[in-house]
Structures are given as structure tokens and as C-alpha cells.
Amino acid sequence: xxxxxxxxxxxxxxxxxxxxxxxxxxxxxxxxxxxxxxxxxxxxxxxxxxxxxxxxxxxxxxxxxxxxxxxxxxxxxxxxxxxxxxxxxxxxxxxxxxxxxxxxxxxxxxxxxxxxxxxxxxxxxxxxxxxxxxxxxxxxxxxxxxxxxxxxxxxxxxxxxxxxxxxxxxxxxxxxxxxxxxxxxxxxxxxxxxxxxxxxxxxxxxxxxxxxxxxxxxxxxxxxxxxxxxxxxxxxxxxxxxxxxxxxxxxxxxxxxxxxxxxxxxxxxxxxxxxxxxxxxxxxxxxxxxxxxxxxxxxxxxxxxxxxxxxxxxxxxxxxxxxxxxxxxxxxxxxxxxxxxxxxxxxxxxxxxxxxxxxxxxxxxxxxxxxxxxxxxxxxxxxxxxxxxxxxxxxxxxxxxxxxxxxxxxxxxxxxxxxxxxxxxxxxxxxxxxxxxxxxxxxxxxxxxxxxxxxxxxxxxxxxxxxxxxxxxxxxxxxxxxxxxxxxxxxxxxxxxxxxxxxxxxxxxxxxxxxxxxxxxxxxxxxxxxxxxxxxxxxxxxxxxxxxxxxxxxxxxxxxxxxxxxx
Amino acid sequence: xxxxxxxxxxxxxxxxxxxxxxxxxxxxxxxxxxxxxxxxxxxxxxxxxxxxxxxxxxxxxxxxxxxxxxxxxxxxxxxxxxxxxxxxxxxxxxxxxxxxxxxxxxxxxxxxxxxxxxxxxxxxxxxxxxxxxxxxxxxxxxxxxxxxxxxxxxxxxxxxxxxxxxxxxxxxxxxxxxxxxxxxxxxxxxxxxxxxxxxxxxxxxxxxxxxxxxxxxxxxxxxxxxxxxxxxxxxxxxxxxxxxxxxxxxxxxxxxxxxxxxxxxxxxxxxxxxxxxxxxxxxxxxxxxxxxxxxxxxxxxxxxxxxxxxxxxxxxxxxxxxxxxxxxxxxxxxxxxxxxx
Numbered sequence: 001x002x003x004x005x006x007x008x009x010x011x012x013x014x015x016x017x018x019x020x021x022x023x024x025x026x027x028x029x030x031x032x033x034x035x036x037x038x039x040x041x042x043x044x045x046x047x048x049x050x051x052x053x054x055x056x057x058x059x060x061x062x063x064x065x066x067x068x069x070x071x072x073x074x075x076x077x078x079x080x081x082x083x084x085x086x087x088x089x090x091x092x093x094x095x096x097x098x099x100x101x102x103x104x105x106x107x108x109x110x111x112x113x114x115x116x117x118x119x120x121x122x123x124x125x126x127x128x129x130x131x132x133x134x135x136x137x138x139x140x141x142x143x144x145x146x147x148x149x150x151x152x153x154x155x156x157x158x159x160x161x162x163x164x165x166x167x168x169x170x171x172x173x174x175x176x177x178x179x180x181x182x183x184x185x186x187x188x189x190x191x192x193x194x195x196x197x198x199x200x201x202x203x204x205x206x207x208x209x210x211x212x213x214x215x216x217x218x219x220x221x222x223x224x225x226x227x228x229x230x231x232x233x234x235x236x237x238x239x240x241x242x243x244x245x246x247x248x249x250x251x252x253x254x255x256x257x258x259x260x261x262x263x264x265x266x267x268x269x270x271x272x273x274x275x276x277x278x279x280x281x282x283x284x285x286x287x288x289x290x291x292x293x294x295x296x297x298x299x300x301x302x303x304x305x306x307x308x309x310x311x312x313x314x315x316x317x318x319x320x321x322x323x324x325x326x327x328x329x330x331x332x333x334x335x336x337x338x339x340x341x342x343x344x345x346x347x348x349x350x351x352x353x354x355x356x357x358x359x360x361x362x363x364x365x366x367x368x369x370x371x372x373x374x375x376x377x378x379x380x381x382x383x384x385x386x387x388x389x390x391x392x393x394x395x396x397x398x399x400x401x402x403x404x405x406x407x408x409x410x411x412x413x414x415x416x417x418x419x420x421x422x423x424x425x426x427x428x429x430x431x432x433x434x435x436x437x438x439x440x441x442x443x444x445x446x447x448x449x450x451x452x453x454x455x456x457x458x459x460x461x462x463x464x465x466x467x468x469x470x471x472x473x474x475x476x477x478x479x480x481x482x483x484x485x486x487x488x489x490x491x492x493x494x495x496x497x498x499x500x501x502x503x504x505x506x507x508x509x510x511x512x513x514x515x516x517x518x519x520x521x522x523x524x525x526x527x528x529x530x531x532x533x534x535x536x537x538x539x540x541x542x543x544x545x546x547x548x549x550x551x552x553x554x555x556x557x558x559x560x561x562x563x564x565x566x567x
Numbered sequence: 568x569x570x571x572x573x574x575x576x577x578x579x580x581x582x583x584x585x586x587x588x589x590x591x592x593x594x595x596x597x598x599x600x601x602x603x604x605x606x607x608x609x610x611x612x613x614x615x616x617x618x619x620x621x622x623x624x625x626x627x628x629x630x631x632x633x634x635x636x637x638x639x640x641x642x643x644x645x646x647x648x649x650x651x652x653x654x655x656x657x658x659x660x661x662x663x664x665x666x667x668x669x670x671x672x673x674x675x676x677x678x679x680x681x682x683x684x685x686x687x688x689x690x691x692x693x694x695x696x697x698x699x700x701x702x703x704x705x706x707x708x709x710x711x712x713x714x715x716x717x718x719x720x721x722x723x724x725x726x727x728x729x730x731x732x733x734x735x736x737x738x739x740x741x742x743x744x745x746x747x748x749x750x751x752x753x754x755x756x757x758x759x760x761x762x763x764x765x766x767x768x769x770x771x772x773x774x775x776x777x778x779x780x781x782x783x784x785x786x787x788x789x790x791x792x793x794x795x796x797x798x799x800x801x802x803x804x805x806x807x808x809x810x811x812x813x814x815x816x817x818x819x820x821x822x823x824x825x826x827x828x829x830x831x832x833x834x835x836x837x838x839x840x841x842x843x844x845x846x847x848x849x850x851x852x853x854x855x856x857x858x859x860x861x862x863x864x865x866x867x868x869x870x871x872x873x874x875x876x877x878x879x880x881x882x883x884x885x886x887x888x889x890x891x892x893x894x895x896x897x898x899x900x901x902x903x904x905x906x907x908x
Contacts, residue, residue: 246724248908253711270716 001114002091004029004106004187007079009072010098011036011065013271014047017098021051023281027106030056030087032079037064058086068150070210072184073219077206080193091117094187099268100237101250101276105283109236109264113187120192120228123182123235124221125539142179143170146213171211174204180537182221185237185267188228195227196220225537233534236293238263252276263293331430332403337412337506338433340467341441341488346518350374350414356514357506359410365402366395366419380405388420395423403432410506417442417466428473433481434505436498439471440464440488440543444521447529457536464542471542487544492523577772578822585820588811591676592683599645599666599681602654606641606664606689613640614714615806616696617685619678620644622651623700625848628750630700631660637704638713639696643689645681647672664689672861679812690806694718697802697816698840703753704731704802706838707893707904720836720907721805728804730828731838732901733796734760735782735845736890737882743850744879753843759887761785762899765798767830775799775818775825782882787872794869800840801828836905839896845882853877 006024010017010033021031033051035044044062051057060079065071076095083093092113102109127139144164148156163169173179188196199205205223209215224231238261240248247268250258252275258266269276343349343363354361354374363372371386378386384402385391391398403411415427427433442463446456474483482505486498500514527546534540609615616639620627631642639662646654646667657665668681675681682697694714696704706717706729721729736757738745745756765780776799784795800816801824812819819825829835857873888899896902 246906248906249716249720249723251708251712251716253708270719272713272715 001110002089002117002190003087004092004094004110004113005083005087005090006031007060007076007083007093007095008033008098008100009036009065009075009079009095010034010047011039013098014039014043016269016271016277018047018050019277019281020096020098020101021057022054023102024106025051025054025057027283028056029106030058030083030090032058032060032083032086034060034075034079035062036075037062056087058082066149066151068146068214070212070215072216073209076216076220077197081197084190084194084197088190090190092187092189093193094236094265095185096237096265097185097267099271100185100265101267101269101280102265103238103258103261103280104264107283112264116232118189118191119230119232120186120188120224121232121234121236122186122188122221122224123534124180124224124231124233124537125182125534126537127179127181138181139179140165141181141213141218142173144213145169145171145211147211150213171208174201174208176201176226177205177222178225178537179218180221180225181218182233183235183237183239184216185235185239185265186220186224187236188220188224192224192228196223199223199227231535232531233537234531236264238266238293239268250276255279261293331426332400332432334403334407334411335432335434336403336410337502338415338427338435339412340415340436340470341438341491342436343414344416344441344444345438345488345491346520349518352516352518353412353502353506356516357410357412357503359412359506360406362411362413364416364419365399365413366391366415366423368418368420372414392420392422395420396426399423399426412506417463417470421466421470424470424473428476428479428481428483431480434502435474435481435483436502437471437474437483437485438488438491439467439485440540441491442467443488443530443540443543444523444526447523447526448521453532453536457533457538460533460540461538464540467542487542489544489546492520495520581772581820581822584813585809585811588676588813588820589683589687589809592680592687592811595675595680596684598668598670598675599684600668602646602665602667603658604664605662606643608662609641609689609693612693614638614694614696614718615640615690616642616698617682617690618642618644618698618700619647619672619682620649620653620657620700621647621672622649622653624649624651624653624656625747625749625846626700626753626843627653627656629753629843630698630703631663632750633703634696634698635662637709638715643685645678645685647678647681677815677861679815683811686806686810687808691808693806694721695804695806697804697812701843701846702733702800702802703841703843704838705841705893706731707836707897707902707907709838709893717907718803718805724906726827726836727807728801728824728827729836729838730776730799730801730830731803731840732765732778732831733781733798733800733840733842734896734901735842735882736760737782737845737887739881739883739887741879741881742845742876743847745847747846747848753846754841754890756847757841757843757845758890759883760890761886762888762901765831766792767799772822773813773818773820773825774822775813776828776830777817778830782887786880786882787875799828799830801825802840803838831901831903834903834905836907837902839893839902841890850877850879 006029008017008021008031021033025031035047048059060075060082063071063075063078065075080093083090127142140161144161146157148160150157209219212218249268249270250266250273251270252273255275258276258280339349346352350361350363360374362374365371368388370388371391373380373386380402384398384405427435443460446460449456471485474485484498484501491498496514496517499518503514530540530543530546616634642660642663644657644663644665646657646665648669649667654665654667657663666681666685672678686695698704717729736754737759738756739759747753747756761782763780765778767776767778769775770777777797778799779792779795779797781798784792788795797817801819802816804810804824810819810824828837831837853873853876857870857877893902897904
């Protein structure tokens, strides 16, 4: 079994960093530590002295690191070089920070990497597919120059970005590189890391990336694409960011959560979280259960927090902050339901909901080919035609008329990212609309299609971008519709409650219990399908987190296909 | 254009108001008589707690205990006209610095002038809690994460303070019937609160929030809800010697500090001050306070309020909620963990 070496980037809470370094070193792993030059000399010397007894610890030449700048990559490169020359036998090199905490015994990590000895674990996503960039700079990170520090020289930074935008300035990527982004924390094979460091074009790469913004999230992520033979596009380090892009911090009360994540390393840890350091810095195999890392368990918690944060909470009897625009003429006359993602997830969802709730259930009214009226009719109540052109001439008018003509009978229809999106804002701003969305469900038909993956990949990216935009509209504070959004992962986990809720909304006449559950399509292998998209550089995020099960992990999540408790 | 000019004019006025208040605190520094100054023991980065008290011997043991456990490193008290052993009790505490004064509470902007002076001298650069002895500060995760975790988070997210909603806690029966002994958990008896309604608005020129509601509005100010007590506070602040509280800890200057809190329904991280005003002793105290008239700018208007309280009322009704913990308060929308998950 080949060993794993750790590169540790340290800039604060040195005692904790030393503690973690000692743990890894004691477990037989070589370590190269980079201490930020900003750390005062006295602290640095004490830190070095504390680790001086350890044989496999080296200290890399120090750089003054500033967030978002090339200096962090410089430090990483210097440390990598030292690692490769001093410990040429390592199989993988794991990049970690001083605020990282190993959650599982080193032996388990070694065994895991041994099973995937040729795999590079690095989140690496093309710029078109990233979901997390803050402030709208994704592609522009590469096409503009960023000589100013965002934290210290914000005005210059903004002004220079603005200027480049105005002048239409653009930089050219070095030959043969496709810009990719991803988490800073990777675990690369020795072979790939060597290839990146010894790349004959390295001077050109370095020159280019030294002016890219936040190059620590793109340098290795881009170059690995050039040199790796096998990329698993995810980080082995659990790290969460809030909606502002600041890393979430873990505290003592996260102990159980971290334990359940089965991840190998987590960051950032609050330096005073004694209980976390005490319980996880251990190589006792009883600590964990040797399972496939599953950050998804934690994702759900954090996704909820982010949602609460960005959407606000309703239901309090408060005087409004701002006077709302109080009038909305020109909307529909009666409540109606819009379903997104349900027909994709369930067989014959339309028939089921008609049996359960009554009313009239249409297909995709806004499909590009024609209007899919219920029962495949070509003209509908009040002589509405199924011609797409007529509908698209005035989609709002089309819908208002449909609801008016059928008043007294509840109307339901399917909607999705494949449909004409012009109606979206009208729906969102209509008090009568009841919108239910299973985000990311559009991926299910793609998964089922068995089509050529090269064709699926761009289509998935496009559908995701469209749906993401729709969801942003649905979350805007001006929304009047009643909106429910579930991620596919959440929905599949516990489908009955939301379905019951939808029923209750359609027919509020007393408690109507579901007599029959809709049949869900078989999702075996879906997690692997998503991981495959990730490995191709896309970032399917709207469906929430499905563990990449199947081939890479022998374990199948038992909760995935639970039988339905009916009634 | 007039908008810009007006804003500049308001900013200018507020700056001078702030300076005036700071100078006022400086002038009044002589009113403070130092009893025990242990402030030399304040460690760099320690979290401080400032408070003006008058006859709070009964509430202080739990108050100190609770906030010590949260991680307050040092308490700075001004004892005003105490005659119930408060001064002696505080003098015995190893982590308390104590000043006393016999001058008027009201003339000192309800104690703020004294505290402002202490904050200028000792608070600069520290995270500071400014509380009354009947306020118990809680925040999301407070029972698992020390105050220091909270202030680290606020530092990291670039926030200068934390807002909180005052929640009046009361017992189920008549107030005086719930007998309280010093040091015990007051919320065993004061287990109930009004979960709503709350009303909020912004006030100019300070741009401060004004939240009213809760039990006192329901019981005492039904006929004149405008006079109901203000419930929003900003008790926790990374102090700067140029800051000053204006009206209790409800509002502060510079005005940007008032924007730190947007009320209980906001999605920003916020806390709650559990208000132990309605312990059994309040009935007796109200008779006294009415005589003193030191608590409101226009004391005469609140005579009824004191009379009502002195009559040992029952605040509880069938809509009262029983306090179960911060998660419950969060679920009710009275505080929020914001991005601090």
C-alpha cells in the first residue's frame, strides 16, 4: 500500500494545526507544512519547535498569502515540489488547511485511496456549470486581469473589472486549457501532481493564472483536466459555504453530524471546539464505519439554512418593511396548480392526480411543439387551440383565458425547463398559482433515455440553467404564488408528505387521505449517473445530493427506494 | 439632489449628536465613585458585560451565573442608590468591577451616561454586552456554543453587533404568587410568554427599529398601544470608543449600528433577551417606582401602569406560550440563526 502525504496550509490557530499535523505524522504520513508569512516570527518559531521531533515533517518556503490571489497557489506549488522531492514514494497527495480536521482513521483513508490508486479526487467543473460563484464572476475570472486584492483594494478591484468590461478586454487561455473551477481542497495522485509541476508549459500557465481571480479554485482544477486519466470530480474534504461564500464553521454540537458524514476530512473547525478535536483525532477504527463519504447528509441541513437566509420567512404578523405594490389586475380568476418534475419522477402522474384530486389535469401546456391539453384534445373549452404559435403570441392571455373558461373546475398542468419560459414570471406573480417543483427531476428522463452521454451532457447543463433561473424567480420577494420547492433527493427520500400536502391544497374539503401512491420510476444507478456528469465537468446541483453509489461504492443506500406507506 | 443634501444634513446632525452624548458622558464621569476596580485583570479579547443596577440583589446571582457560563470575562457595574445589599454582593465577586453613584438615574439618561464613560475607558475593541439585571441574553445554539463562538462568527461575517428581541416572561398565576429565591432559575416560574403579535417600524433620523408588542402591550397598553414598551435591543456590540447608546440599548449612534437588527422576523442572526421583570418582587417594586418616577421620560403618563402592576395581576391567558428553548423561539420566528448553522 502506498502512503498518502499531506500538504498543510497554515495561517491561524497554530496550536490546532500542530495538533492535526502531529496526528497525521504519528500515523506515518509525510507532511509538508506551509506557514503563511503573515504569521509573526515568534509564533512561527514556536510552531516549528513543537513539531521538530517529527521525522516526516518538512516546512515549505514561506509566502505571504492573500485571499483570492496567486500567492496561495504559489505556496501550494512550493509545498508540492518539496513533497515530491522529499517523499517520492507517496501515492496520493492531500491538500488540507490548518483549520481541517480528519474525521476518520488514516488507515481508512489509505485503504480508500489504495482502492482508487489512479483516481484524482478534485472538484473540477466548467465555468458554465458552476453554481456557487459569488458576484457573478465565473468566466470572467479567466478573461480579465486581477492585479488588485479584493479584500484590501475593493474599489480598485471593482473599478478595474468595470473598466475591462467597458473596453471589452479579454485574455486568451493558454493553449490546450479548458477553464475549470472547484473546491480548493484536492487529493491528487503523485503522477498527476508531478505532471502538473513538470509541465513544459508551466511558466506560461503560471504567468496566466497569476492574474486570474481566486486561482486556488482554478489552477489545479484546470490543469488536472489536462494531465489526469481518471477524475472523480468531488472533494474528499467536507467544506460548506454560506450564501456569501464564507466557509461554514463547525462546532461541538456538529459532532454527530460530522460523524454521520463519513467524510475523511472536514473544514473549517472552530479552534475552540475541544470536543471535536478530542473525539476525531484518533485512529480507532470504532470511530467510523468505513463507509463511502456522504456529504449529502450534511448538505440538507445547510441547504435549509441558506434557503431560510435568502428567502426570508413568512407567517409573522408584522407590519411590512416596505409598502408592497398592492394591486395585481390582469391575473387569473381562480386557483390552479403547476407541477414541475412530477411527471418525470412518477409513471402516469397526470392520471394519478386526476383520480386522487379530480379537476382537469393537462400535460405540458407550454411545450414547444404544441399545447398538451388533457386527453390530447386539439381544441379546448372556449375554443382554445393547441397550436404553439397562437399560444406563444400571448402566453399570459392564453392562460388567463383557459382559467376563465374553465372556472368551477380546478385546472392543473405540467411545466418544466423544456417548455416556453416566457410565462414564468406571470406564474410566479399570480396569487392564484400553486406551484410545486421537484428541482432537478428533468435529469430523470435523461438518465432513463440511455442516449449517448456526449449528447446528454450539454442538454443537462442547459436544462439546469433554465430551471435555476426559474427557481430564482420563484424565490424573489415579489412572488405572489404559493410555491413549494423540493430537491429531487429530498423528495425521493420522503414523497408522501409533500404529495398529501398538494392534495390538501387542491381539495381543501376536509382531510382527504391518499388511497393510492403514484409509482416512482426506478432510480437505481441515478447517483452514479450524476457523478458521471460531474466527472465530465458539469455540476448537477439542483437535484440535491445523491451519493455516487453503484460502482465506486459497494454500499447501497437503503433509504433510497423505500416502499411507500399508503394512506 | 435634495435627497442627497438631506441625507448629508442628517448625517451631520447625527455626528454632532453622538459627539454631544460622548462629551456628556465625559462630563459626568465625576458622578462615579469607584469601589472595586478589577479592570486590570481584563484579558485581551475578553467579552465584557456593562450594567447599571439599583437594588437587584435578588436577580443578580442568576444573572451573573448565566452570563459567566456563556463566557463573559468581566462585569462592569454601576450601582445606583442601592440599599438591599447589591453593592456588598457585587463587591465580593472576583470578576466584577464596581462603581457607585447617588445621583439621578433619569438625569444620567437612565444610566447610559455612566456606562458610556466606562465603555469609552474599558470597552474599546472588546465585544461588550450591555444589559439590565432583569435581562437574560440568549442566542441560537447558546447552550452548546459559548459567546466566543458567536462573536468569532460575527467577526468573520463582518458584523459589529447582534440584535435581540425583549421577551417578557411571566408566571401562570398572579405575579406575586410565584415565589422566587435568589439564584434559582427564574424561568421555572416565569415559563410563559406572548409569541405575538409584534409590530415594527423604522424611525428617523436615527434609522432605529421600533418593535412593540408582547404581553405588556396586550395587558397594560390596550387603550394606547403607541405607548407600549419598545422591545428591540442591540445588547451585544464590538465596542468602539466612538459608539454611544442613545435610548437604553434600543438605539445607538452612528446610525449604521441600528441597522444591525431588523426585528424578530428578519432572517439575520439574532437573539432574545428573556426579561425577568415579572418576578414576584415586581409587585412591591412598582409601588416604589411610581413614587420615584425615575423610569420614563414622562413618568406621570405611566401611573396607571404602576397601579396595575401593584395590584398583583395575572398576565397569563390561554394564548400564552410555554417557553421550551431557543429552537422553539426560532420556529416561532422570534429569533433566527441566520447563516450560523
